[in-house]
Amino acid sequence: xxERYHDSLVRLLWRRTGDRDQAEDLAQEVFxxxxxxxxxxxxxxxxxxxxxxxxxxxRRATRQGRKLELLKGEHAGASAPPADAALESGERTEAVxxxxxxxxEQDRAALLLKAEGFDYGEIAAALGLxxxxxxxxxxxxxxxxxxxxxxxGQVSHVAR
Amino acid sequence: xxHVDDGTLNALLDGELDAAEAxxxxxxxxxxxxCARRLEEAKGFLAEAAELLGALDVPAxxxxxxxxxxxxAKEVAVEVDGVTQQSPAIGADAAERLFHRGARxxxxxxxxxxxxVAWAAIIVLAIGVGFLANEVLHGRDRAAxxxxxxxAQRQPPAGAASGAPANAPAAPATQGRGPELAAPGVxxxxxxxxxxxxxxxxxxxxxxxVVTDRSVSGIGHKRIELAGRAGAARTVAPQPTRVAxxxxxxxxxxxxxxxxxxxxxxxxxxxxxxxxxxAGSSAAADxxxxxxxxxxxxxxxxxxxxxxxxxxxxGGTIRLIDGMTSDRVEIGPxxxxxxxxxxxxxxxxxxxxxxNRVVLAQQRLAAxxxxxxxxxxxxxxxxxxxxxxxxxxxxxxxxxxxxxLWLSLSGRVPADxxxxxxxxxx
Numbered sequence: 257x258x259e260r261y262h263d264s265l266v267r268l269l270w271r272r273t274g275d276r277d278q279a280e281d282l283a284q285e286v287f288x289x290x291x292x293x294x295x296x297x298x299x300x301x302x303x304x305x306x307x308x309x310x311x312x313x314x315r316r317a318t319r320q321g322r323k324l325e326l327l328k329g330e331h332a333g334a335s336a337p338p339a340d341a342a343l344e345s346g347e348r349t350e351a352v353x354x355x356x357x358x359x360x361e362q363d364r365a366a367l368l369l370k371a372e373g374f375d376y377g378e379i380a381a382a383l384g385l386x387x388x389x390x391x392x393x394x395x396x397x398x399x400x401x402x403x404x405x406x407x408x409g410q411v412s413h414v415a416r
Numbered sequence: 417x418x419h420v421d422d423g424t425l426n427a428l429l430d431g432e433l434d435a436a437e438a439x440x441x442x443x444x445x446x447x448x449x450x451c452a453r454r455l456e457e458a459k460g461f462l463a464e465a466a467e468l469l470g471a472l473d474v475p476a477x478x479x480x481x482x483x484x485x486x487x488x489a490k491e492v493a494v495e496v497d498g499v500t501q502q503s504p505a506i507g508a509d510a511a512e513r514l515f516h517r518g519a520r521x522x523x524x525x526x527x528x529x530x531x532x533v534a535w536a537a538i539i540v541l542a543i544g545v546g547f548l549a550n551e552v553l554h555g556r557d558r559a560a561x562x563x564x565x566x567x568a569q570r571q572p573p574a575g576a577a578s579g580a581p582a583n584a585p586a587a588p589a590t591q592g593r594g595p596e597l598a599a600p601g602v603x604x605x606x607x608x609x610x611x612x613x614x615x616x617x618x619x620x621x622x623x624x625x626v627v628t629d630r631s632v633s634g635i636g637h638k639r640i641e642l643a644g645r646a647g648a649a650r651t652v653a654p655q656p657t658r659v660a661x662x663x664x665x666x667x668x669x670x671x672x673x674x675x676x677x678x679x680x681x682x683x684x685x686x687x688x689x690x691x692x693x694x695a696g697s698s699a700a701a702d703x704x705x706x707x708x709x710x711x712x713x714x715x716x717x718x719x720x721x722x723x724x725x726x727x728x729x730x731g732g733t734i735r736l737i738d739g740m741t742s743d744r745v746e747i748g749p750x751x752x753x754x755x756x757x758x759x760x761x762x763x764x765x766x767x768x769x770x771x772n773r774v775v776l777a778q779q780r781l782a783a784x785x786x787x788x789x790x791x792x793x794x795x796x797x798x799x800x801x802x803x804x805x806x807x808x809x810x811x812x813x814x815x816x817x818x819x820x821l822w823l824s825l826s827g828r829v830p831a832d833x834x835x836x837x838x839x840x841x842x
Contacts (some may be wrong), residue, residue, distance in 0.1 A: 376432045392423030398465035
């Protein structure tokens, strides 16, 4: 179970949290929990627990809140990012992360799971959705992610 | 057919529609400009979203291994090197092996430069050792001078370990970071005999056969699986006898509890779960234990230890489960298995939440047994052998020897999981 899912789990958690150490910690916590109560259907279980842990962690640290505040600040022109830098390398990563943070928990989770190769049935199992709702969820999530990211690009251009 | 909704379009693009649904959707799209346009739009969102997620600066999984483990090994190496003169049993050789173990684990990964960390660690260590030496010396002076009161606060009796945490003397700031980062020297054993030359003889109980409950089956592999799940029924009957008769042996001690906090207790010849104690009192006990130099062992003789101290007790590199963070490390008397070097201590690394531990116990084999023909007295446990002991209540244990170490991995974990964990013991 560990060999099979560890890397994928860490990658998803890293994308979700933006912090590799935290991702590894959370992944370990997931496997410890799996040791405690071996799940009947490990794949959706592991990722659902991982996403829940990441969400709880995020709430505790109010990281997302801080990021959103930063974003608002940018919208208000309070802190203009350096010209040209907004969408380059690290800045681009941050912009994607910020765009991801705009999504609802469920939309974000569906996107991240799809990126890990989950099919609709597995996404439905992990998120407690009806299988028929997964397409709609992904459609909305993809659109929102792209639009949120583009918005930030415009903000940076305006700031420039 | 009515228009195709966005969910169906995405399902179509993701290949999640069955043949009939896909055909129906495509027939409609072919005749509907609006749906065709939305399909193209969905295609664009899908591709761009995937590209954005991929841009999250995430290297391939192979490039991010258990970073914490290797970092810890290096930190330990520095600490070990820093106290080489005090403990010749773990000299530069041990430090070298520790260091390279961390470095070798993931050679493909460039990794950060640890030089500055190493220097910082050495400086911190020097300050810490100086401070602690000062504390210890002065503590002893005070004790000698009859200043018993101050010492009593500093060294509560073992039975009072969970008492008043406020009395714990200036527990180092690193205390809360877990056993691997416990301040070097804080809980260093005072006994000098541990660092002496190895005794070539085995433990007094060498003639007592420890393992009586196994069946053998070869699998044409470097490991020989013993008493797998199919053999579980055969192992069940002798189990109580083995546990009852092996109170002094690591297989049992590994799972038996110290009163200080292990969740499993040996009762009436069977290993049973004991109620987990409150985290508060456990933390208080740990704070006291880690702050008191060489606290007297209690119960089964195991007590919490820093990694560095455990390296000393074991006489070499500690094996850990790759990719997992230990809950704590304990050391106890080296009275364990018959073929072990009784001058060395048993180290157990404990993983998992209270109530469901996985315990990795280890002890150095006696010099005469460490070689190729050795390890035979642990019930013919030769190099590459893996002994699985199962019990009806779900407690499983794997034992094997590896490069001069006797190892035991136990827990209420399915045998297959235990085996996979054992594969990751490095």
